[in-house]
Amino acid sequence: MASLTPSQPALRWSHSADEILSLTKQAITKHGEGLDKIAALPKKDCNFDSLALAEADTELSLVTEPLSFYQNVSTSKELRDASNAAEVLVRDYDVEASMRLDVFEVMVAAEENIKQSSAALGSEEQRLMERSLLDGKRAGLALPEKERGELTKLKKELSQASLEFSKNFNExxxxxxxxxxxxxxxxxxxxxxxxxxxxxxxxxxxxxxxxxxxxxxxxxxxxPDTRRAADAAYDARLEINAPILDKIIALRWKIADLLGYPTWADYITEVKMAKDAKTVTGFLDDLHKKLDPVGAKDRAALLALKKVECAELGIPFDGQLNQWDVRYYDRLFVERTLELDEQKVKEYFPVSVVVPAILEIYQNLLGVRFVEVKGETWHPDVQMFAVWENGATDESGFVGYCYLDLFPRESKYSHAAVWPLLQGFTRSDGTRHYPLAAMVANLAKPTPTTPALMQHQDVVTFFHEMGHVFHGLLSKTRFARFHGTAVARDFVEAPSQMLENWCFEPAVLERMSSHYETKKPLSRELADKINKSRYVNVGMFYLRQVFFAKFDIKVHTEREQTDYTALWNDLRRSITQVNPGRRAAGQGSFGHIAGGYDAGYYGYMYSLVFAADMYATVFKADPLDPARGARYSKSILQPGGSRDESLSLEEFLGRPPNADAFVREIFGETGSANL
Structure with a gap:
């Protein structure tokens, strides 16, 4: 395999700021010319092939997606600013392109011609046609000219405000x-x-x-004063974004009104598995009701522990569980009840061991191999891999590329995420374009006394994000639009959430651990304790998620909500059952609400239902079985968004999905939940 050469070259990462902008402008111009040709087609001659629905959009993203990525990872402010400016150009252009009435009219004509002809479209072609027409309707192309102009203006304002929010977040x-x-x-x-x-x-x-x-x-x-000060600083770190979020939400309401949707949440959920805002609100209310007594029990246990420790340390007990207390006493509770010390646990997870071990687990499970290659990257810390099918003997076994950018640095994206920089798809001549995924994380760096070590939660996060990488690499759709993680937003996390279970399986923990001094793997006793710790204080953990999701859905369904700082703090206090302390504009740090998860944060928990069902039904009996991995790849990863996600789930499970496994896992109950 060492001698195999990928049939597709990797990307270059040596652009200048001027190049980023000029290449972006060229790509936009080329796309516009392509739309002009489509719009000029005689309506009587329009069909699926003549529209070439996928090609122009795909070619645009192949150029612009990598260029807009620089803003998240480059050490150069000049490049970050150029990348941000390029994304503004693309977003503004996307708004204009989506409002091309002439192109939409040609698509409508093509749909009518196809209906009247005897030639049927394939399932993925039909889905692309339907989604493209829905895009036009959702873009407001059925509106009168005056309203379309107003809509274009509002969308550009929204795009600019969202980018400003994101820029502040990153910097x-x-x-x-x-x-x-x-x-x-x-x-x-x-x-x-x-x-x-x-x-x-x-x-x-x-x-x-x-x-x-x-x-x-x-x-x-x-x-506690140290924790309180740190919490206050962290909570207020992005208050600069609060007025920007006010503007973003106001613009969304205006757009929803123009398009005729009762709320922004109804507009957003129309193309998700939930389908409407009422379903989301009902799901969150039901989950909140179930979690409330579980959270109350957790709170009482932590508060009792706080009282004991305050007496031990000789400090006043205030009778409250404060926001800055939760993580501290959660850790202490685990240490005292399970005798599980996080600092001792992380000694078993050196980055140098965990990363290759996780890659090996995925490779064996899913039948691929990672081969590190040298080439241009955006930073010396970045590793680049060519990914091949197991047993590949020629270039036909090439799968795609993967980048790993794992360590923190100034002005880099501050959490963990995966960018699908290039999609996989089949070209019109039948050849394959291969995907490229970049994982960005912020693992701890080495210290003067220890190598880089990972908390167990860091291991879980890494395993989760690699799930997104493989979703992107192993998807095999005809059209880029449906590739990989281009699924419904309330399903996209389910595959990776399912894979988190591996990080609690003793056999898997043993394979990915090696004490940085003794080189011994995690003992079975310690692995069992980690597994037991998973659901300690789970009520409080999920109530915090419900708080985020309810804030998100309320600002997008309840028009009367205008003081978002008050709403943020009131919901946090009432739902999480903890005292938030200072009423900071914490919503300014809620990156999801401006970064694509608006009216969609519920999806993290919604998709947990599917994740629990997939794991319990197929993988629990033998999570490292390559045959089960192949089944997962075929039914869940390969189709991407090329069909309804419920069909993929039903094929994988052998039946329609249900919430039984989720209910048993979280609440220790049996029977179906009203989720």
Missing amino acids: ENSTISFTLEELRGVPADVISGYTKRTEGEKELYDVTMKLPDILPIFKNAQN
Whole structure:
């Protein structure tokens, strides 16, 4: 395999700022010329092939998606700014292109001609035609000219505001400083990674708002004042985005009104599995009702532990479970009830062991091989892989490319996510274009005393995100529009959520662990404790998710909601059952609401129902079985969004999906849930 050469070259990553903008403009111009040709077709001659519905959009994204990616990963402000500006151009152009009435009229004519002809479309062709027509209707092309012009203006304003929100999110660089005494309880290896400085006679440690820096304080700092200060800083770090979010939500309501939808949430969910806002609201209300007593029990246990510890430390007990207490006492609860020390656990998960081990598990399960290749990347830390089918003997076994950008740096995207930079699809001449996926994460870096180590939760996150990578790599659709993760947004997380289960299986944990000093794998006893810890305080965890989802759905269904800071804090207090403290404009840091998950955050929990069903039904008996992996790849990954997601689930499960496994897993009940 070492001698095999991919049939498709990798991308180049040496663009200048001028190139980013010029190439973007050229691609836009070319796309516009393609639409002009389609619009000029005589309506009587229009058919599926003459419209070439997929080609122009695909060619545009092949150029612009990688160029707009620079803003998330480049160390150069000039490149980030150019990339951001390029994305503004693309988004504005997308609005204009989506409003081309002449193109829409040709599509309508083509649909009528196809109905009258004897030639039937294939299932994926039919889906593309239907979705393209729906796009036009959702874009407002059935509206009178004046309203269409107003809609175009509003969409451009919305696009610009969303980009501004995202830019602030990516470039947030605030810090908070503590003395060594204030950091008591925080692991020494974490503290050694903070920037140390002197201010007068004080030695201070600067802590960024990046999770590898701030999370250990939430979890470990004994002094509640330290945790409270860190929580307040973290909560308020993006208050600059609050007025931008006000504008975003107001624009969405205006657009929904123009398009004739009762709410923005109804507009968004029309193309999802849920189909309408009422279904989402009902799902969240039912889940909240089920979780409330579970969360109350969790809260009582943590509050009792807090009272005991306050007495042990000789500090006042305020009788409240505060927001800055939850992660701290959750960790302490696990340590004391399960004798599970997160700091000891992470010693078994060096990055240098975990990453290749997880890749190996996926490769064996799904029948592929990763081969690291040298070539241009956007940063020296980035690894590039060519991915091949197992046993490949020639270039026909090539699957695609994968990039891993795993460590934090200034101005880089601050969480973990996967970008499908290139989609896979079949060209008009029958040849294949291969996908390329980039995973961006922020794993802890080495310290002066230890190698880079991963918390178990980091391992879960990495395993989850690699699930998205493989969804992108192994999908085999004809059209780029349906490739990989281009599925309904309330299903897209289900495959990766299902795969998180592997990180709690003792046999899998053993394979991906190796103590950084002794080189011994995680013991079965410790693995069992990790598995038991999974559902400790699960009520409070999911109530926090319900809070995010309810805030999201309320601002997009209840027009009277206008004070979003008040709503954010009131919902947080009433749903999560904890005291939020300072009423910060925390919604400014709710990146999902401006980044594509608007009226869609519920999807994380909605898709958990499918994830639990898939794992319990197929994988639980033998999660490393390649035959089950092949079944998963064929039924779930390969179809992408080329068919209704319920059909993929039914093929994989052998029956329609249900919520039984989810209910048993979370609530310890039996029988179907009203989800």
